[in-house]
Amino acid sequence: MNITHYTILIDSKSKTDGFVEDLLNNSYTSSFEQLRGKKGLVFSSAQLAHFLDEEEKHGLKIITAQTEQSLLSMSSGERKKALLEYLLRNSPDYLILVNPYDNLDRSHQSNLKQKLLGISKSKILIQIIGRKEDILSLNSKYAKLEVDKLIWFNSQKDFLESNTLSKTNFSQYAIPHPLKPIKSSIKQLVKFNDVSVAFNNKPIITNINWTINSGEFWQLKGPNGSGKTTLLSMITGDNQKGYGQDLYLFGNKKGSGESVWDIxxxxxxxxxxxxxxxxxxxxxxxxxxxGLHDSIGLYVQPTENEKMLAVKWLRLLNMEAKSDSYFHQLATAEKRLLMTARAMIKHPPLLLLDEPTSGLDDYNASLFVSLVNKIAKESKTAIIFVSHREEKGLEPSSIFELIPTKNGAISKIH
Incomplete structure (x- = not known):
């Protein structure tokens, strides 16, 4: 069977949701003639979020109805596998794949790609992708979605050459200094001494030793389910498994009387x-x-110094002209830059960035990485950057890798 597939490149300005709806409603009949009268389904993080919401709020196990395990208890890789199996049980003629490999480690990405290549022999695939490295090599028509308009290319070669990523450098402005630096003489921010964690007698991490000092830039990596979230939740004080462990957070041993707020x-x-x-x-x-008041929304009258500091950050982010705009009006990539600035505005001793580039296109992921590198170079804040992807241009001073074993994940420092 000779099937023609579609590859659509998107960026932060692309109106992807509307485009997907139009595809499902056959509104692009001239460009997607072979879809006319056919049944399409969507494989995306948004679809997964919908099913998770139904399960959490209403107890409806939709895509996992045939298993005892809930969607909530699954890893990212297991959830995407369950979603794909559910979609295929509903016998679509074509699948719309929206950034299908987000939040997946290399092994799960490889497995999903092989599965999709098999599916491509009998079903039409429409790849809607923000990262060129994610594109499956198929007999495909190529286009880019510029806002809500499709720009078609005559060949894969023309498509790739037209969308070459230029080097992104962040603003020439320096990282703004905080109004009131957080007073701390602590150099050793976090220290794990032979820390092990198990849930329901299942080992998660085993004999973890990790010291994070002031000003260090770490990348935390490891496959899905290796314990990265467990480590982060212990650092933030949210994980009760930290009690009774040889774990030190900002100068205090866990369980020595500090509150979660103190952490x-x-x-x-x-x-x-x-x-x-x-x-x-x-x-x-x-x-x-x-961010200066640790509130969701601002409920006090800001001072002039606070306003001036905000302006400096907006200037750095190249958003000064949008200072009076509303946050919900920003593109996804702009929201993430702003939220990172909000997290940094007090120059905390430690900055945690958990999958911050998930779902971003190549250009905006590169821009985000450039901001993180700049923060690392121009501040004393230590950084932990968590990502399944090997982000080009990221400049961590060290890498902390979790390696799964049958007795729980062990660690390796690069």
Missing amino acids: KKHIGYFTPALTDKFRGYHSLENMLIS
Whole structure:
């Protein structure tokens, strides 16, 4: 069977959701004639989020109805496998794949790619991709979605050459100094001494030794389910498994009387899911200033010094002209830059960045990496950068890798 597939490159300005809806409704009949009258289904993080929400809020096990395991208890790789199997049981004629490899480690990415290559022999695949390295080599038509308009290319060669990534360097402005530096003489921020964690008698991490000192730049890596989230939750004080361990956080042994707030005041934190908490009409200036008050939204009258600091950060991010715009109006990549600035505005001793480039296109991932490198060079803040991808241009001073074993993940430092 000779099947023609489609590869669509997207960026932060692409109106992807509307495009997908139009595809499903056959609104692109001239460009996608072979889809007319056919049944399409969507494989995306948004679809997974919908099913997770149904399970969490209403107890509806939709895509895992045939198993005892819940979607909530699965790893990222298991969830995507379950979603794909569910879609295939519903016998679509074509699948729309929206950034299908996000949040997957290399092994799960490879497995999913092989599975999709097999599916491509009998079903039409529409790849909607932000990263060129994710593109499957198929008999395909190529286009780029510029806002809501498709730009078609005559060949894969023309497509790739037209979308070459130019080097991204961040603003010439320096990282703004904090208004009130967090007073701390602690050089050794975090120390794990032979820390082991198990859940329901299943070992997660084993004999972990890791010391994070002031100003260091670490990349935390490891496959899905290797214990990265467990380590982060112990550092933030949210994991009860930290009690009784030889674990030191910002000068105090875990369980010595410190509160979770005592720990969190030393930490700036960003993960893409945080952006969902800010649903109100928050100006960019107020969003940044709220980071000084650790609030979701700004509920006090900002001082002139606070406003000036916010302006400096907006200038650095090249968003000064948008200072009065609302946060929800920003593109995804802009939201992440702003939220990272918000996490850094007080120059915390430690900055945690959990999968911050997930879902970004090549250009904006490169821009984000450039900002992180700049923070590392121009501040005394230690950084832990968590990502499944090997982000080009990232300049960590050290890499902490978790390696799964049957007795729990062990660690290796590069």
